[in-house]
Amino acid sequence: MFFKKKKQVSPTVYTEEICQRCDEKKKRKFEDGDYIYKLGSNCKKCSEVTMIIAVYGEYPKEKQKQNHEI
Amino acid sequence: MVIFFSLQLGDLFSPGGSDTGNPLMYILWFAPIIILMMYGQKFQSWMILSDVSKSLNKLRTMKDKARKEAIDYIRTSIRPSHDPSSKIDKFLEYFTIMPVDLDPTGIMNKLDHLMRTRDERIRTEVKKLASIMTEAEASRIENILEAATALNMIYKVVRHFYLMGKRTTSMFVLVQLQMVMPLLLQEAEALQNAIGAFKKGQPIGDSIGPMVVGKMMIKKEKKVIARETVYSEDEHMSRKLYLLKAEGPTGTVGRPGEAVQRLIVELGLKIDAIIMIDAALKLEGEKTGAVAEGIGSAIGGIGVEKYQIEEIATKFNIPVYAVIVKESVQDAITVMRKEICDSFDKIRDIVYATIEEKTSERQSVLIIGVGNTVGVAQ
Numbered sequence: 001m002f003f004k005k006k007k008q009v010s011p012t013v014y015t016e017e018i019c020q021r022c023d024e025k026k027k028r029k030f031e032d033g034d035y036i037y038k039l040g041s042n043c044k045k046c047s048e049v050t051m052i053i054a055v056y057g058e059y060p061k062e063k064q065k066q067n068h069e070i
Numbered sequence: 071m072v073i074f075f076s077l078q079l080g081d082l083f084s085p086g087g088s089d090t091g092n093p094l095m096y097i098l099w100f101a102p103i104i105i106l107m108m109y110g111q112k113f114q115s116w117m118i119l120s121d122v123s124k125s126l127n128k129l130r131t132m133k134d135k136a137r138k139e140a141i142d143y144i145r146t147s148i149r150p151s152h153d154p155s156s157k158i159d160k161f162l163e164y165f166t167i168m169p170v171d172l173d174p175t176g177i178m179n180k181l182d183h184l185m186r187t188r189d190e191r192i193r194t195e196v197k198k199l200a201s202i203m204t205e206a207e208a209s210r211i212e213n214i215l216e217a218a219t220a221l222n223m224i225y226k227v228v229r230h231f232y233l234m235g236k237r238t239t240s241m242f243v244l245v246q247l248q249m250v251m252p253l254l255l256q257e258a259e260a261l262q263n264a265i266g267a268f269k270k271g272q273p274i275g276d277s278i279g280p281m282v283v284g285k286m287m288i289k290k291e292k293k294v295i296a297r298e299t300v301y302s303e304d305e306h307m308s309r310k311l312y313l314l315k316a317e318g319p320t321g322t323v324g325r326p327g328e329a330v331q332r333l334i335v336e337l338g339l340k341i342d343a344i345i346m347i348d349a350a351l352k353l354e355g356e357k358t359g360a361v362a363e364g365i366g367s368a369i370g371g372i373g374v375e376k377y378q379i380e381e382i383a384t385k386f387n388i389p390v391y392a393v394i395v396k397e398s399v400q401d402a403i404t405v406m407r408k409e410i411c412d413s414f415d416k417i418r419d420i421v422y423a424t425i426e427e428k429t430s431e432r433q434s435v436l437i438i439g440v441g442n443t444v445g446v447a448q
Contacts, residue, residue: 011407036319036446037288056406056407056408056410
């Protein structure tokens, strides 16, 4: 009644790709089979094969604040 | 109005009020105090029991969910010919008896042997689940089962102390259990989330070390040096670099201790410095993803790998430098947070600065990316 029950917040997982020629970065939602340093899709700018350089989870702002230092 | 109201209340509840001569008021006033003195601890025990019971129910739900997720994953991914439920239940009850430590001489070799036997047994049992299974699938299932086993163990230990406290109505057992419960629930939640990350093959917070070294290994020849452990050679500012990490993107930590021994003792490489990159536990108040430098072997686990690396480093007089990324236990086993991922550039800069400052030209450096390499290739 007085204490709000804490909701468990799940992060949204993103994949970041970078073009190996023009360094164009692309951020998209994680898809099954993605892993870091896997060759990804073709670059929209120069058609060179991209490479996945990061897969990470982003929490909503409130959760970030909660987990952070004073 | 307020004064009048407080006077009325005072008359009602104070034995020194208007009814000073009424003994019934005294009894009514002191009875609860006496009851609380006699049964207060019992009331407290009941309240703690009900609190712990709620948490225990949460743990049971998590444990059951983890078991179900493991079974469902096995059913859908490798499609075994038989129902895997009974085998999974057997896994969850699997235990390891630690070697005797009354005489600690040689305990590391015993532990090493024990852990290898355990890993081999689990791997063999997992592979028995289906006739065709890739190494990646096998390691995913192993990781999921490990998390489910840990959850099962937490539930069983908490249940043990709960029932013991209930049977003996011992306040001390119950209070201790109530105090650690929030931490246990946090850990259980992290383990449950870890199952999701392992199922999808997503990198976890612990994968930051392999992620940094993996980047340095891209387009280099990879050689297997120990089980699930690879190394590559590179050069930086006229220094020879040996890059070592567990073989990704499967979920494994490899055997870095054994790999270091083989590189230095069996292959006879002359190493002038070792740099280890790992995730380390942060203290409350510290920032997730903060990077720190230090000295010593940055590697967790039961201690066997650490011992092996320290032994070699001491024997060959090799300085060991550590670069750590601070994160909580929850962050270490769940999908990698952005803050941890963002520390990548800083770690790489520190590693190269250490190489340049601590070694001279034509010297050799061994860089080890320590941690679970799930979702990180090389």
